[in-house]
Amino acid sequence: MLIKRSPNGIDLPFSSEITPRALYESRRTFIKQIAMGAVGSAALLEMAQREAFAQGMKLPAKLNPAFSAMDKQTPFKDASSYNNFYEFGTDKSEPAMYAGTLKTRPWTVSIEGEVKKPMTLDLDALLKLAPLEERVYRLRCVEGWSMVIPWIGYSFSEIIKKVEPTGNAKYVEFVTLADKKQMPGVGSRVLQWPYTEGLRIDEANHPLALLTFGMYGEVLPNQNGAPVRMVLPWKYGFKSAKSIVKIRFVKDQPRTSWNLSAPGEYGFYSNVNPDVDHPRWSQASERRIGEDGFLSRKRKTLMFNGYNDVAPLYAGMDLKKYY
Amino acid sequence: MLTTKQVSWLKGGVFIAALVPLLRMVYLTVTDQLVDPLEFITRGTGDWTLYFLCFTLTITPLRRLSGWNWLIKLRRMLGLYTFFYGLLHFITFLWFDHFFDVAEMWKDVLKRPFITVGFIAFVLLIPLAVTSTNGMIKRLGGKRWQWLHRLIYVIAPLAVLHFWWMKAGKHNFTEPIIFGTILGVLLLMRLWWAARK
Numbered sequence: 421m422l423i424k425r426s427p428n429g430i431d432l433p434f435s436s437e438i439t440p441r442a443l444y445e446s447r448r449t450f451i452k453q454i455a456m457g458a459v460g461s462a463a464l465l466e467m468a469q470r471e472a473f474a475q476g477m478k479l480p481a482k483l484n485p486a487f488s489a490m491d492k493q494t495p496f497k498d499a500s501s502y503n504n505f506y507e508f509g510t511d512k513s514e515p516a517m518y519a520g521t522l523k524t525r526p527w528t529v530s531i532e533g534e535v536k537k538p539m540t541l542d543l544d545a546l547l548k549l550a551p552l553e554e555r556v557y558r559l560r561c562v563e564g565w566s567m568v569i570p571w572i573g574y575s576f577s578e579i580i581k582k583v584e585p586t587g588n589a590k591y592v593e594f595v596t597l598a599d600k601k602q603m604p605g606v607g608s609r610v611l612q613w614p615y616t617e618g619l620r621i622d623e624a625n626h627p628l629a630l631l632t633f634g635m636y637g638e639v640l641p642n643q644n645g646a647p648v649r650m651v652l653p654w655k656y657g658f659k660s661a662k663s664i665v666k667i668r669f670v671k672d673q674p675r676t677s678w679n680l681s682a683p684g685e686y687g688f689y690s691n692v693n694p695d696v697d698h699p700r701w702s703q704a705s706e707r708r709i710g711e712d713g714f715l716s717r718k719r720k721t722l723m724f725n726g727y728n729d730v731a732p733l734y735a736g737m738d739l740k741k742y743y
Numbered sequence: 744m745l746t747t748k749q750v751s752w753l754k755g756g757v758f759i760a761a762l763v764p765l766l767r768m769v770y771l772t773v774t775d776q777l778v779d780p781l782e783f784i785t786r787g788t789g790d791w792t793l794y795f796l797c798f799t800l801t802i803t804p805l806r807r808l809s810g811w812n813w814l815i816k817l818r819r820m821l822g823l824y825t826f827f828y829g830l831l832h833f834i835t836f837l838w839f840d841h842f843f844d845v846a847e848m849w850k851d852v853l854k855r856p857f858i859t860v861g862f863i864a865f866v867l868l869i870p871l872a873v874t875s876t877n878g879m880i881k882r883l884g885g886k887r888w889q890w891l892h893r894l895i896y897v898i899a900p901l902a903v904l905h906f907w908w909m910k911a912g913k914h915n916f917t918e919p920i921i922f923g924t925i926l927g928v929l930l931l932m933r934l935w936w937a938a939r940k
Contacts, residue, residue, distance in 0.1 A: 502778035510915055512778075565779060610914050685912050700857055700912060707839075709779060717842040 476641075479634035481552035481572040487628065488556040489726070491708075494567040496636045498709050503643045504561065505662060506611055507596075507603035514605070515643035521602045522663070524639075524647035531579065533669040534589035539582075543647050547633060550578040554637070555630060560692045560725045562656035564718075566706045571651050572634030575627045579667070585621065589669035592624040593617075594650060594661035611677045617650070617661040618674035618688065622733055628653060654727040656690045687743040691734070692725035696743045745813045757817055761824045764791045765831070781839045788832035793906065793922050795825040796899055800929045807936070819875055822895075826872040833865050857908035864901035867894050896933075899926045 505515040530540040541549070552572050560566045598614035600606045606613050623629065630651040633640060640646035645662025652660050658678050668674075678686035685699055694704045705718035712718055724730050734742075745753070768787050772780040799821040806814040836858075841848045852862045871892055873879070880888045903926055907919040 498778045510913065565782075681914060682912050698912075700855055700909070702851070707779075707781060713781060714838075718840075 477639045478637060479552065479572050479639050481554040481634070481637075483570075484553040484555050487553070488570075489558050489568060491556070491558060491568040492711065493556060494569060494708075494710055499567055499569050499635065500641045500644060502709065504563075504657065505605075505643055505645065506608070507598065507605045507613075507615065507663075508643065509605045510608070510610060516641075518604055519642035519646075521604075522597075522642040522646065523602060524642065524663075527647050527665075529648060529664055529667060531583050531667045531669075533593075534586045534671060535669050536584040536586060537582070546631075546648060549582065550574040552633065557630070557651060557653035558725050559651075559653065559657055560706060560721065562658055562686065562690065562698065562703075564701055564703070564706055565709055566721075566725075567709050569635055570637070571630055571632045572637070573630045573632035573651070576629040576631045576650065577625045577627060579631060580621075580625055583669070585669045588671045589621055591670050591673055592619050592621055593666075593668040593670055593674035594619075594664050595666035595668065596661050597663045597665050610681075612680050613677075614665075615661065615677045616674060617659055618676050619652070619659075620673075620733075621669070623652075623730075626730055626733065628727060628730060654691055654724040654730045656686075656692060658686070659690050689734075689739070689742050691730075691739065691743075692721060693723060693739055693743065694721040695723075696740055750813050750816050753813075754816060754820060757820060761795070761820075764828075781835070785832070785835045785839060788828050788835055789906070789909075792825060792828040792832055793902060795821055795828055796895075796902060797922070797925050797929070799825055800895065800899065800926065804929060804932045823872060823875060826868045829865050829868055833862075857905055860901045860908070861905035864898045864905060867898050867901075871895065871898075896930060899930065 501516045502512050503515040504512060505519065508515040508518040525543060527543045528540050529543075529546060530538075532538045551574065553574055554570055554572050556568060556570045558566060558568050594617045596615045596617075597603070598606050619629070630653075632645075632649050632651045633647065635641075635644060640649065645660075648664050649662040650660045650664065659676075673688060676686075676688060678690075679688055692703075697703050703721055706721045707713070707718050764787065768780075768784050771777050772784065777783050799818060802814050802818040802821065806812060837843060837845070837848055841851065852858050871894060874883060874888060874891060883891065903919060903923045906922060907916070910916060910919050
């Protein structure tokens with residue numbers, strides 16, 4: 421069961437109440453600029469503020485305990501420096517090094533396809549579309565490691581409600597940014613660009629599916645998929661598209677990037693499943709980053725990553741076949 | 744030609760330098776600078792096994808081309824370091840992946856081809872390491888010893904195949920291609936010389 425309330429009834433502090441480091445840092449830079457006599461124009465002030473928004477800006481949200489795991493949270497440092505985001509390089513340390521070039525404002529997301537009300541929304545409009553919640557989710561990477569991250573966003577079902585899909589909309593396709601100028605990894609032939617992911621519409625409509633704008637009380641760091649991404653805690657991490665620019669409601673199952681690249685290894689569903697091994701390694705267990713290591717066995721991986729609420733979505737399906 | 748004294752200095756230097764990668768892994772781990780030290784050590788020990796395999800196999804062609812006969816004095820140590828990093832790599836697999844559960848490890852070895860070939864390559868290195876002493880060379884006799892040590896020409900392609908399959912899922916073939924090319928050239932040079940004899 422995913423929903424575990426604090427056993428002793430003590431409310432945990434929201435990580436959103438902590439002033440982010442980057443805000444201090446930007447303030448220091450700003451003070452330095454004043455000292456150097458560089459300030460005088462309102463333009464510069466505005467620039468500094470925009471800079472603060474881009475990285476490390478607070479994003480207030482109320483914790484939703486019904487959707488929060490009680491597992492020990494992964495340190496921010498680990499969650500923001502160990503990323504698979506191939507647009508910035510295939511090594512997990514590369515996104516944190518190279519994602520600084522990503523411009524997350526202005527940013528628009530166009531929602532189109534089989535919907536009655538197609539729309540293009542900018543980031544501010546998206547942020548205001550529904551109340552932001554903080555949810556602590558387990559993240560299981562297909563590579564065999566896991567983290568626990570407090571995300572900020574709202575259920576993707578809010579978007580579905582807004583755009584009113586037609587009867588033809590059976591799937592949702594997420595198309596992400598692929599701009600060589602901002603993303604050095606897009607030149608590589610490792611994957612087909614733009615990185616594309618997809619869900620069946622009932623999966624996308626599940627309340628656990630989170631349209632995400634922040635983590636650890638701040639706006640998303642660029643390397644974590646800023647400014648807007650999906651988080652699907654019952655699926656392997658790569659299913660959660662980052663830096664989304666287009667959301668399409670479609671009739672047919674969309675082709676997804678990893679599935680195109682290695683269909684035998686990465687299926688369309690890619691639900692976390694300890695009984696279906698990856699061809700090159702077992703998925704029965706996982707290493708929790710920062711916890712499991714030298715002195716303990718890896719921990720058992722749970723079906724649907726412990727999110728059994730989603731099981732009815734797959735009732736009657738052979739999950740060994742539809743991996 | 745280097746003097747005996749210079750050669751022993753050189754050997755001492757290489758001995759210490761070859762430990763640097765291991766010391767670096769230990770240092771980064773104990774000072775908590777790695778998000779995932781287990782993955783870093785697993786990959787690092789594998790990478791360095793391949794590096795030392797390349798260094799070892801470079802000695803003979805380089806000696807032949809350059810005429811630096813003293814190079815032969817480094818070959819045994821480089822070969823033993825190949826085994827040393829290979830052994831560490833195997834231990835990381837047994838420890839981090841299976842927490843010393845040998846039965847579980849066997850299942851993995853038999854089930855997954857990329858592990859099977861890596862395991863075979865490691866097992867084949869053992870007799871070479873065991874027979875690396877002067878005493879063993881004498882006991883086997885030079886000819887037989889040499890035949891046994893030609894096993895390295897089987898081990899090297901297996902090691903590259905292991906690395907290739909490991910990288911295959913992500914289509915990251917750059918490094919396996921580099922290793923494959925280097926080892927291929929080193930082996931072809933030997934074939935070429937053998938054919939001209």
